[in-house]
Amino acid sequence: MATATIDLEALRLRELAERRYKFIDRKWDLMFWVTAGFVVGAAANITHLLFAGDWDFWTDWKDRQWWMTITPFATIIIPSALQYIQWRAWRFPTGATYTAVCLFFCTWIGRLLQWKYFINMPINFVWSATWIPAGILTDYVLLKSRSFILTSLIGSAVWTMGFWMSNYIMQLPYLQPTRFMGHTLTVADVQGIGYIRAQTPEYLRIIEHGSLRTFLQETQYVSLAFGTTLCVFGYWVGQFIGRRLAVWPIFKYLKQY
Amino acid sequence: MRRFILMALTALLGAAAMTGLRTTSVSAHGEIAQEGFVRMEAVGWWDVRFSRSDLTQNDNMVISGTTKLLETWPSNMSNGNPEICYLTVVEPGARFVLVDRKINGMESPQSFFCSKGSVYNFSMTLRARDPGNWHVHPAIAVKESGTLIGPGQYINISSSPSGFSFPVTLLNGKGIDVEGYGTWLVLGFSAVTLVLGMWWLLYWTVPGGIKRTVCRLRVANELPLNQDGGPAVGIITRRDHRHMAYITGATVVLVGAGFVWASSHYSGNIPLQVQWVKPPAPPVQAQLATAQATNAIYDPASDTLKIETTVTNTAKSPVTVSAFRTGNLTFLNPVAGLPHGDYEYQMKVSPEGTIEPGQTEKVTVSIPGGVLRQQELLPLGQAQYVVAGVLELTDAEGNRNFDTINTSLNPTST
Numbered sequence: 001m002a003t004a005t006i007d008l009e010a011l012r013l014r015e016l017a018e019r020r021y022k023f024i025d026r027k028w029d030l031m032f033w034v035t036a037g038f039v040v041g042a043a044a045n046i047t048h049l050l051f052a053g054d055w056d057f058w059t060d061w062k063d064r065q066w067w068m069t070i071t072p073f074a075t076i077i078i079p080s081a082l083q084y085i086q087w088r089a090w091r092f093p094t095g096a097t098y099t100a101v102c103l104f105f106c107t108w109i110g111r112l113l114q115w116k117y118f119i120n121m122p123i124n125f126v127w128s129a130t131w132i133p134a135g136i137l138t139d140y141v142l143l144k145s146r147s148f149i150l151t152s153l154i155g156s157a158v159w160t161m162g163f164w165m166s167n168y169i170m171q172l173p174y175l176q177p178t179r180f181m182g183h184t185l186t187v188a189d190v191q192g193i194g195y196i197r198a199q200t201p202e203y204l205r206i207i208e209h210g211s212l213r214t215f216l217q218e219t220q221y222v223s224l225a226f227g228t229t230l231c232v233f234g235y236w237v238g239q240f241i242g243r244r245l246a247v248w249p250i251f252k253y254l255k256q257y
Numbered sequence: 258m259r260r261f262i263l264m265a266l267t268a269l270l271g272a273a274a275m276t277g278l279r280t281t282s283v284s285a286h287g288e289i290a291q292e293g294f295v296r297m298e299a300v301g302w303w304d305v306r307f308s309r310s311d312l313t314q315n316d317n318m319v320i321s322g323t324t325k326l327l328e329t330w331p332s333n334m335s336n337g338n339p340e341i342c343y344l345t346v347v348e349p350g351a352r353f354v355l356v357d358r359k360i361n362g363m364e365s366p367q368s369f370f371c372s373k374g375s376v377y378n379f380s381m382t383l384r385a386r387d388p389g390n391w392h393v394h395p396a397i398a399v400k401e402s403g404t405l406i407g408p409g410q411y412i413n414i415s416s417s418p419s420g421f422s423f424p425v426t427l428l429n430g431k432g433i434d435v436e437g438y439g440t441w442l443v444l445g446f447s448a449v450t451l452v453l454g455m456w457w458l459l460y461w462t463v464p465g466g467i468k469r470t471v472c473r474l475r476v477a478n479e480l481p482l483n484q485d486g487g488p489a490v491g492i493i494t495r496r497d498h499r500h501m502a503y504i505t506g507a508t509v510v511l512v513g514a515g516f517v518w519a520s521s522h523y524s525g526n527i528p529l530q531v532q533w534v535k536p537p538a539p540p541v542q543a544q545l546a547t548a549q550a551t552n553a554i555y556d557p558a559s560d561t562l563k564i565e566t567t568v569t570n571t572a573k574s575p576v577t578v579s580a581f582r583t584g585n586l587t588f589l590n591p592v593a594g595l596p597h598g599d600y601e602y603q604m605k606v607s608p609e610g611t612i613e614p615g616q617t618e619k620v621t622v623s624i625p626g627g628v629l630r631q632q633e634l635l636p637l638g639q640a641q642y643v644v645a646g647v648l649e650l651t652d653a654e655g656n657r658n659f660d661t662i663n664t665s666l667n668p669t670s671t
Contacts, residue, residue, distance in 0.1 A: 010489035017476045017492050029470050033462055063529045090473040091485045091492050093501070094461050101454040104447070119350035120387055124440040130447050132454035133508045139457070140505040143498070146483045162512065169515040170446055173439035175526035177428040181357055182364040185530045190425055190435055193358075193366050195351040199287075201343035201398035203368040207529050 041102030044078040045110075048103065054204075056129050059174045060192030062167070063207035064220040072160040073230035075103070075131055079159075080238025083142055083151070085246055093143035096159070100135030104128070125191045127170065134162030148239060156231035160224055287347075288394070288406050288585065293629075294636040294643050295405075296584035298329040298663060300397055301647040302407040303582055307393070310410060312385040314417035317356070320346065320395050321380040324407065329645045329663040330373045334402040341400035341533070342371035344379055352391045352414065353383035354423050361536040370535040371399070376659075378539050384423070388416040394585070408585045408600035429525060442519075449511060457504050460497075543656040545572040546612070550664035551619075553644035555635060557670055560626035562635065564644060566662060568612055568620050575611035576650045576658070580604075581622050583646030584634050588624050593651060602628050622648075635666075642666040 048056065051074030055067040083095030107128035115121045138155040145151055174188035181193070192202065289296075305322035312318055326339055344360060346353065358365050358381045371377070381395065394409035423435040462470065473492050480486055485493040552565040570576050579593030581604060588604035589596050596602050605623040612618045629635045636642060645663035652658075 007489070010486065013476050013479060013486055013490045017473060017490060029462065032470065060529060088482065089477055090470050091477045091480070092461050092470075092473075093493075094458055097454050097457045101451065101458060104451055104454070108447070121351055122436055122440075124436075124438060124443060127440075127443045127447075130450045132450040133512050136453060136457055136505060136508045140501055143493070143501055146485060148482075165516050166446075166450065166512045169512070169519040170439070170443045172519045172523040172526055173442060175528070176523055177525065177527045178425050179428065180425065181366040183366050183530070183532050184428070184527075185366060185532070186527055187425070187427070187433070187435060187438060189366070189530050194354040194356065194423060194435065196346050196348060196353065196355055197351075198345060198347040198396065199398075199404055201345060201368065201400075201404065203341045203343055203398070203400050203533075205531075208531050 037098075037102045037105070040078065040082060040099055041106035044075065044099050044103040045106040047077050048075050048107075050074070054200075055206075057126060058192060058197075059125055059127070059171065059188035060186075061205055061207060062129075062171050062174075062188070065208060065210070065223045066206050068160070068164050068220065068223045069227040069230065071129070072134075072156075072163050072227045073234040075163070076156065076159050076231050076234040077238040077241065079131075079135060079138065080152075080235045081242035081246060082238075083139070084148065084239055084242030087142060088242075088247055093139045095142075096135035096138040096155075097132065098135075100131035103131060121195060122191075124174075125195055129163070129167045129170075131163060133166040134159045137162045152232050152235040152239070156235050157228045160228045160231050164224055164227075288409070289633045291403065291405070292636065292639050293584070293632075293634040294639055294641040294645075295331060295334065297634060297636070298327060298331050298641075298643060298645040299334065299399075299402070300405045300407075301325040301327050301582055301659070301661070302395070302585055303580075303587070303647065303649070303659070305395060305408050307410045307412065309412075311413050311415070313415045314385050314388065314421045315419075316385045316414075318353070318383050318385065318412065319380055320383065320393070321378075322395060322407065323376060323378050324395070324397050325376045325647065325659070325661075326371055326373050326397075326399070327645065327647070328374045328661045329643075331641070333640075335399055336401070337373075339371055339373055339399045339402065341368055343368045343398040344377070344381065345396050345398055345404065346381060346383065347394040347396045347404065347406050347409070348391055350387070352385075352387040352389065353393070353412075354386050355381060356384050357382035360534075361539045363534055363536045365534050365536060366532065367530075368400075368533045370533060376539050376542075377536060385412075385414040386421045386423075388414050390414075406585055408587070408598065410598065446515065450508075453504060453508055453511070457501070460500055460504075543572075543652075543658060545652050545656060545658035546570045546576050546650045546660070548648045548650065548660040548662050550644070550648075550662035553664050553666045555626065555637070555666060555668040557626075557668065560630075562624045562626055562629060562644065562666075564622045564624070564662070564664065566620050566622060566648065567617060568648075568650065569617040570612045570614050572652055572656075573614050574652045574654065575613050576652050577611050578606045578620055578622065578648060579651040579657075580649040581624065581646055582649065583644070584632060586628065586632060586634065588622070637666075637668060642668075 052071040055061045056071055079096035079099040082099045086092040086095045111126050111128050115126045116123050137158045141155040141158055142151045175186050177184055178187055180190045303323050308319040360369055360377050360379050390411055390413050392409050393412050395407040396404050398404040421436060424432060425435050426432050476492055488494055547569045549567045550564055551567060554563045579590050581588045585600055587601045589601060590606050591603055607621050642665055643663060644666045648660045648662050650658040
């Protein structure tokens with residue numbers, strides 16, 4: 001009897017899911033996803049710039065300590081909120097990837113228009129990191145676990161590691177050593193010295209700061225572990241935004257009518 | 258819909274047109290942005306020279322000169338004690354590439370440890386990058402104070418058929434052009450990740466089958482948050498799981514293989530470097546005289562700033578007050594030399610003539626107020642009514658003496 005009830009309920013839901021709306025579907029979908037793209041991209045970009053702007057802006061800021069600690073935290077907030085919103089509304093495991101793709105377009109349009117074409121900074125100095133692999137892996141964790149608690153724990157580690165590994169591939173050429181002005185420096189350092197940023201003196205770089213000099217010089221892995229921990233916190237900040245500032249007010253409003 | 262498309266096309270055309278608005282000449286970049294008393298009291302500049310004013314792409318030009326963190330450094334900047342400095346160039350974007358920088362003869366690629374009262378003889382070699390007419394200044398950035406700009410000059414860069422290059426040799430012996438190094442790896446890898454991301458998103462969002470978002474909203478509202486209804490409901494199917502596993506697998510393979518390839522292809526990498534230096538002290542300058550400013554009077558009626566100074570000649574030959582330097586301006590005594598360039602002007606010294614050995618004399622230096630007002634160097638209405646700068650004294654043999662002076666500013670009327 002119970003099985004029959006469950007089957008009937010599933011059947012009812014399935015019929016609802018498969019109901020065809022003649023006109024509203026495609027236009028609504030297109031309008032929603034494209035319009036939301038600007039909002040999500042802007043939100044992600046602002047959060048990113050506020051918390052981790054310079055680290056992700058110049059190759060000579062992309063260090064093994066602070067870049068990997070700050071950036072995953074700063075950039076998980078909006079994907080987490082979007083994961084909640086899109087999962088809550090449609091059971092789409094797409095929030096992190098969607099945010100990463102929107103952020104990709106936002107940052108690259110900015111880098112190409114403002115930095116390359118307007119003031120001719122070389123794009124290999126101001127390239128944007130990519131969050132898309134990290135987004136796919138984090139969304140996959142949500143899809144398989146269907147749990148925000150597990151996604152915050154496993155997904156944050158996946159987000160941090162995915163971000164590091166995918167961007168390290170692009171950063172590696174700029175960590176090659178060279179001799180410049182009588183000093184051994186990386187290519188990224190040479191870029192930072194050569195391409196003059198008049199109001200961004202070198203001492204402003206927050207890289208290799210602090211006393212993290214133990215752990216057999218493997219500071220990068222300690223930074224990644226710390227970045228993951230921060231990322232868990234950032235994930236729940238995003239959940240708060242998604243649950244309390246986005247979805248909850250909508251339901252509150254709808255209930256009034 | 259047609260109207261929407263037209264508006265979108267217009268916006269796109271506008272954006273495309275703006276990309277063509279590349280600048281070829283810029284002159285304003287905050288030379289007078291900081292308050293007058295800050296520029297007067299903080300840093301002095303002299304003997305700033307630009308080796309060339311016309312270049313072709315890839316040509317080198319040297320900016321040389323001397324800068325000093327004055328003893329009158331304001332107490333409200335860097336807690337009155339500057340410690341970390343960065344000698345740089347102020348220009349409208351990266352129109353030049355800095356290829357060499359020496360401070361007191363020492364190679365200084367990054368920041369350096371500095372102190373109040375210290376003198377830094379510098380040279381910066383710039384490689385011409387972008388064609389155009391650019392206004393270029395030497396500048397010194399001081400931690401927790403900002404960038405203080407020296408006298409500048411327009412430099413013209415002509416284009417070269419071969420374009421610009423920034424050659425550097427890696428420690429492994431391989432020569433690279435920093436201008437484009439690694440660009441295709443960045444663009445290519447980013448593009449591949451975008452393809453994967455779009456694949457993931459389009460799979461879920463493109464209408465068709467049961468993936469319509471409107472329908473899913475109704476169903477999702479009736480399910481507990483941690484349930485998707487399973488295959489029976491069908492908003493997430495086994496096919497969906499399989500498809501997502503493919504994309505995730507492709508992502509893992511891309512990142513893993515890329516990581517292994519890049520680690521072996523770009524082996525021998527090192528962390529970003531922080532190599533701050535402490536330049537040696539410059540040769541000790543001749544001590545010819547001492548100067549002490551006692552009063553500075555600004556008279557709006559005659560538009561003149563008069564600085565009263567007591568000068569004592571401690572040398573064995575007569576000395577002349579030859580120049581007064583403040584901010585990025587130089588005021589020259591016509592006896593000592595005539596102004597040239599955009600940042601040099603004449604001043605009057607009374608009494609005229611020399612100060613004899615052992616003699617102490619009251620000297621009044623008169624500076625045209627128009628120049629100071631144009632450069633917003635007169636600190637009227639600002640937090641410190643102070644005049645400061647470097648008084649240059651010269652003897653008959655050409656030996657030069659630089660004394661920092663400062664005194665309160667007293668306008669004759671408001």
